[in-house]
Amino acid sequence: MDFNDTPQEAEYRAKVRAWLEENAAEYRQPAAESWKLPEFIARSKAWQAKKHAAGYTGITWPRQFGGQGLSPMHSIIYGQEESRFHVPQGLYSIGLGMCIPTVFTHGQPEVIQRYVPKALLGEEVWCQLFSEPAAGSDLAGIRTKAVKDGDEWVIDGQKVWTSFAHASDYGIVVTRTDPSKPKHKGLTMFIVNMKAPGVTVKGIKQMSGGSDFNEVFFDGVRVHDSHRLGEVGDGWKVALTTLMHERLAVGGKPRYAPGYETLMKLAKGVEAPDGTPAIGASDVRQKIAQTYINDQGIKLTQMRALSALSKGQVPGPEQSISKVVVAKTMQDLASFALDLSGGDGFVAGADADPELAKLQGSYIGAAGLRIAGGTDEILRNIIAERVLGLPGDMRPDKDTPFNQSVPA
């Protein structure tokens, strides 16, 4: 075993590294202050255009859609190298990671021609409009409806938890087009213009105080039939394409989240109940070990997948454990470290110790991470059903026409 690149990988890495050294110099250090939205968008667009010109966008996409037609390893190597810089990140991850692959898999040729190049170039930003107030984990329970009117569809309803809706030009929206069919059967997916009349975006203030997500209201929004993705009634199948990409995207420990190293440092500076440094206390050491095992275990699991990709093989199902482990470990670690810090761990804002403030952010953020992109519970269902082959949950409404199913 070894952790080295193959000669081809090393060559690509060297090329990427040289390009980044030359072109990402201004992002060598983290920004002194976090960017306000307009600056973030402007910087994101400029960086995306630069990458695009150099051939570092759509690395794994087929060439016919403007991609580079390279392997997942190339994309991973680019990502590893880019992560050494503090370039603007996130504006395109949903659009290019999930929406556009859905568009070029299920869209009509002229639609692909119109939207894919501009998305890849970064000119147009995309969002994904799936979740609704009454349809989160049970995504197929959505109620936003689309009704055919000549060559167009008219959309009415509400979406929620839409990242970057406020910065988006377009979105993919899953709607109910036939409520007389069972819930998974009457859905259809469309491309929607986020600036069209009848679309209203409202920010959601999260319990963290931040606003990363939105509610989106549709009030008689008109979409041409050419903007349908897949057949009428095939929306669930199309949505699965998108979600497959999401589960791959929401993975390892977020960069900002403290890990076992933070706890090791912290425990040297605080006292255990007997007055000695907490780093010597058995419960603290056990917690450090457990955090290492979980976080490092996920990193190593990802390396197993990379190793498979590097050999041109399909990675095993073990990647599916990633988010469910990472999110809970992040919460447990932050909670334990704040416990250890007593009142200091509770004082926030300008009076807080900066390291403890990070742990506080991690503690609050982890509560969201355990839900986003598949809750702990849904992810356990997926492992049990798809990996271990256990039967699906009891779903009493599965075969009932949607408009006849009775909420419990």
Added chain:
Amino acid sequence: MNFDFSDEAKELGEQARRLLAEKAGTGPARKAMDAGAPAMDAALWKEIGELGWTAARVPEEYGGLGLSVEEVAQLADAAGGTLAHIPLVSTLLATEALVLAGTAEQKAKWLPGIASGETIACVAWNEPGAVNPATVKTVAKGGALTGVKQPVADLTQAHVAIVAAAGGDGPQLYIVDLKDAETAAVETLDLVRRHGKMVLNNTPAEALGGPGDYQDWLDRAAVILAYEAIGTAAAAMAMTVDYAKTRAAFGQKIGRYQGVKHKCADMYIKLELARAHALHGLAMIGMNGPELRQAAAAARVASLDALAYCAEENVQLHGGIGFTWESDCQFYYRRNRTLVAALGPRGWWADRLVRALELRNRAAA
């Protein structure tokens, strides 16, 4: 990057799993239990000796195949998964010590017999009052050991024991020819694998390397035993999942209930974390890498966590039938205790992991 078993190691693992699925498993384990834990399945031991499993790690100059520790890990995994009633893992652990720290004479004396399967070897660190591998009290003095070693897996059928004892510079390994030692069977919670007691009374012993080699051997042993634990845990998980797919309650298969399926998912999660760390340990052994100590300790802790969880919840999810003597659940439940006793408890290894991280941080500072 190549972070996976070699094709050759995987192939040997497949061969081992195929043979042991047929010749070992819970059926033969039950027969052994009913017969009061006889020494071992002698026919199976002979067969695997002929197949070269005990020769895998022995260098070619001593009659072995000179394979890597990856092959050893595959064999330990296969033996763990089938509860194979042979002293295979004990012999592999002792072999690792001899290969790591033995002099040419020591290797020439013991390894050819091990390779052919004629010599059975075991490892003995446990003793009354010792709570972890650092606290052995058996004393080495003037080429002889004095103390009591128990419980020692596979001792009563072994010909040679690798014994941990307190030397002048701290605990280290010694070789004891069991012709010279008094041994007896000891009853343990494991009703299949026979354990023994060895009374050393100024018994002749040869030093096997020094205190540093003992620590290095502990790392390698932790990784090999992690694979035995992973194999056993995976078998317990498979037994649970099979049952959850067939047993019905309240009008449906119990595997449909989240209370059941989420425990199965947690078994899988713990197992995959253990596999990741164990593979890291193997990689570090193969590369002679600096992260072996932390990787080995993490593999040990993660594999014990996986085994404890799978073995315990296997009984739980079987319900009443799982608690009966007739159910096979008890084999895994009891074997969990065996594998903890085999190299010391989770807590000590978790602490060893943190000590390794502290050392690494100090070195980096």
